[in-house]
Amino acid sequence: MKFAISPFAALVAATLALPAAAQTIFPIDRADILSGSHFDFKVEFPGIVDPATVTVTINGQDHAKVLGKPAELIAREDGKEVSSLLLRDVSITRPGAYTVTASDGVTTKSVKWNVYATPAKRAAKNVILFIGDGFSIAHRTAARILSKGLVEGKYNGKLAVDEMPYMALLSTAGTDSIITDSANAAHAYTTGHKSCVNALGVYCSRAASTLDHPKVETIASIAKRRGMAVGAVTNSEIEDATPAAMVAHTRRRSDFNDIVKMYYDSKIDVMMGGGSPNFLPKSTPGSKRNDETDYIEQFKQAGYALATTKTEMFAAADNAKTTKILGLYNTGNVDGALDLKFLKKGSVPKFPDQPDVVEEMEAAIKILSRNKNGFVLMVESARIDKYSHSMDQERAIYDAIMLDNAVRKAKEWAKANGNNTLILVTADHTHSVSLVGTVNDESKESELRNRVGVYEGAGFPNYPAPDADGYPNKVDVSRRLYMAFGSSPDYYETFAPHMDGEFVPAIKNAEGIMVANEKHKDIPGAVLRVGNLPNKGSRAANQGVHTGDDVLLTAMGPGAEKVHGQMENTALFRIITEALALAPQGKAAGK
Ligand SMILES: [Zn+2]
Structure with a gap:
């Protein structure tokens, strides 16, 4: 007779096959470490460990030999049911590849470090x-x-x-x-x-x-x-x-x-x-x-x-x-x-x-x-x-x-x-942020959004010639750059510079919800833009946020x-x- 594996049994088997939580090692895997630079070495175990079963090696040697002194075993870190090994202010001077292995007798975790040297002579002062x-x-x-x-x-x-x-x-x-x-x-x-x-x-x-x-x-x-x-x-x-x-x-x-x-x-x-x-x-x-x-x-x-x-x-x-x-x-x-x-x-x-x-x-x-x-x-x-x-x-x-x-x-x-x-x-x-075009007040459009020029309609802005430091002395010109902000709370878009002080796009209302700042509501032609960021709870955004694009x-x-x-x-x-x-x-x- 053959064993039939029910979907449920397969799920249990898969769950059991999951590895137990393993150690966390700092510095982390693939860390590049400047030779001679100082760092704290820490191993966090998922539970309480028996010191007799703990081994921490670096390239197969006891860590104390490589780092100069043994790490302290903290039996209950911060009073919790977890142990850690901690060794502060160490350094490695010999460049090369290092494999750090920490075991509590049950689970073993390894990370690799790359310790690098620098040229013998300074190129820059x-x-x-x-x-x-x-x-x-x-x-x-x-x-x-x-x-x-x-x-x-x-x-x-x-x-x-x-x-x-x-x-x-x-x-x-x-x-x-x-x-x-x-x-x-x-x-x-x-x-x-x-x-x-x-x-x-x-x-x-x-x-x-x-x-x-x-x-x-x-x-x-x-x-x-x-x-x-x-x-x-x-x-x-x-x-x-x-x-x-x-x-x-x-x-x-x-x-x-x-x-x-x-x-x-x-x-x-x-x-x-x-x-x-x-x-x-x-x-x-x-x-x-x-x-x-x-x-x-x-x-x-x-x-x-x-x-x-x-x-x-x-x-x-x-x-x-x-x-x-x-x-x-x-x-x-x-x-x-x-x-x-x-x-x-x-x-x-x-x-x-x-x-x-x-x-x-x-x-x-x-x-x-x-x-x-x-x-x-x-x-x-x-x-x-x-x-x-x-x-x-x-x-x-x-x-x-x-x-x-x-x-x-x-x-x-x-x-x-x-x-x-x-x-x-x-x-x-x-x-x-991105440059979308220009806002052209010479356009006869009554709605501000219809003054936004794109493609050939954007043309070129008409800021005055800059001063010696590269600043035009006027920003509220009749044809100005239009920069769009891709992440925002709700806010009133006025398509104009904020001459009276830094823009405050959104504020929290009495119910704790982030709403568009009404200060800008009555500016003729202002458009309520519905935001795309959380407006309640701990992540409620009153302004734009960072993005994950690469930088130059x-x-x-x-x-x-x-x-x-x-x-x-x-x-x-x-x-x-x-x-x-x-x-x-x-x-x-x-x-
Ligand atoms: Zn920031």
């Missing part, structure tokens, strides 16, 4: 990494249209970023999602490891505390160890994810108070942006700290010049003795270029003497270049992203022009100073020739470390 937050191809094209103009389809000039010889597509997905945020995206650049949304300088483990996750070392720390100067300048709050990725190790990017401490502990030489409240002791009016530490005073004691205005910043930078500076120019984000230079909206009336990103960078280079060992500087034009979230196209485009101005100044500086600076310009992720990386200078084709965002870290030869050399490399 300095590295400047520009990050246009959310800087997508449409922003770049729009910046070129406004800054250079075109005649008969050909541009009258190129952006500074256009005239760089090497380019690649970078893929930005994280360990948890195809869509990244500014935290794990910048983390990929500053550590060379993939991580998850909201994480900075750590892998995302099951640790309960945001500060307990397995750390990986940042470029700032590695460069400082080599005696180089390090800086991060931005027009976001300095604690915000992109600049914080230079120094921070936390699972939660909003740990601003901890991030200020991490800046202090990192002792990087230049840090500039907004976000002063998290530096002030709790008892000071306006403080956002939950302790009495006065970080302004701490930084001063540690030898930092303090600048709260553009005037103070340049005065400090011009002083040949200044080698360290903390610049905090706003309680929130520094205003973007359109408000700073033309409209004077946002917080410009309150903070009339803020530097823009170009000026921050110029002061930073002046100070950092006093270090004879060279420098690593991150320059972020942060509000391209923020204004793309709020679907404020003019403000986003002006900040893309500002980014390009900074790139132009950096290129000029590099040319005048030895041509030994690697310049990298990229974004951390994209937004769903553009590069020049020594080491830039490695930028080509399609690369993972983590490859950018390796390009920097190779240009600067940051791996230990000779005997120190375990050779």
Whole structure:
């Protein structure tokens, strides 16, 4: 008699055949690890383990032999029914392929690491990494249209970023999602490891505390160890994810108070942006700290010049003795270029003497270049992203022009100073922005949507000729660019620049539902656009979101020739470390 297998029995058999939950190992499978860089090693077991049955080997040897010391077995991590092995702050100096195998006597899990060396000699003395937050191809094209103009389809000039010889597509997905945020995206650049949304300088483990996750070392720390100067300048709050990725190790990017401490502990030489409240002791009016530490005073004691205005910043930078500076120019984000230079909206009336990103960078280079060992500087034009979230196209485009101005100044500086600076310009992720055409107010159509010109109807916009910095002095022209935002909450489309301040597309109503901001409802011809993002619950969106398209990386200078084709965002870290030869050399490399 033959056995007949019922569908039910087959299902049971298939279920039983599933492997039991296995260990999770950090760093994760296929991690590329810079030789000599520091990291935390962690193995998470799915249950409580008997220490006698646990083995963790690296290339067949006991892990303690390879990593220099044995990991600690935590019998009940965070009081839960799970055990972990943890070994903090280790490094591997000998380059090569490593297979890490962890067994609890029942299940076995292996991951592979690639530990890489760097050339013996530095190709570059300095590295400047520009990050246009959310800087997508449409922003770049729009910046070129406004800054250079075109005649008969050909541009009258190129952006500074256009005239760089090497380019690649970078893929930005994280360990948890195809869509990244500014935290794990910048983390990929500053550590060379993939991580998850909201994480900075750590892998995302099951640790309960945001500060307990397995750390990986940042470029700032590695460069400082080599005696180089390090800086991060931005027009976001300095604690915000992109600049914080230079120094921070936390699972939660909003740990601003901890991030200020991490800046202090990192002792990087230049840090500039907004976000002063998290530096002030709790008892000071306006403080956002939950302790009495006065970080302004701490930084001063540690030898930092303090600048709260553009005037103070340049005065400090011009002083040949200044080698360290903390610049905090706003309680929130520094205003973007359109408000700073033309409209004077946002917080410009309150903070009339803020530097823009170009000026921050110029002061930073002046100070950092006093270090004879060279420098690593991150320059972020942060509000391209923020204004793309709020679907404020003019403000986003002006900040893309500002980014390009900074790139132009950096290129000029590099040319005048030895041509030994690697310049990298990229974004951390994209937004769903695209140039659809123009809006033409000279059209006699009464409905605004019928003033949108597409194909030959778009023609060319009529912005005035730009000023010396590439900015037209008027955005509310009669034939203007029309940038469409592909992800949105419900909002009123007005087909016009927001002259009175940054656009606020949606707000939460009394029932907790995200609805279109009625402020724009009565603008003649405004069109209610029904959104395509969640409008209730924890994921309710009051603005546009990031997208998972690849970003462009553009590069020049020594080491830039490695930028080509399609690369993972983590490859950018390796390009920097190779240009600067940051791996230990000779005997120190375990050779
Ligand atoms: Zn964003």
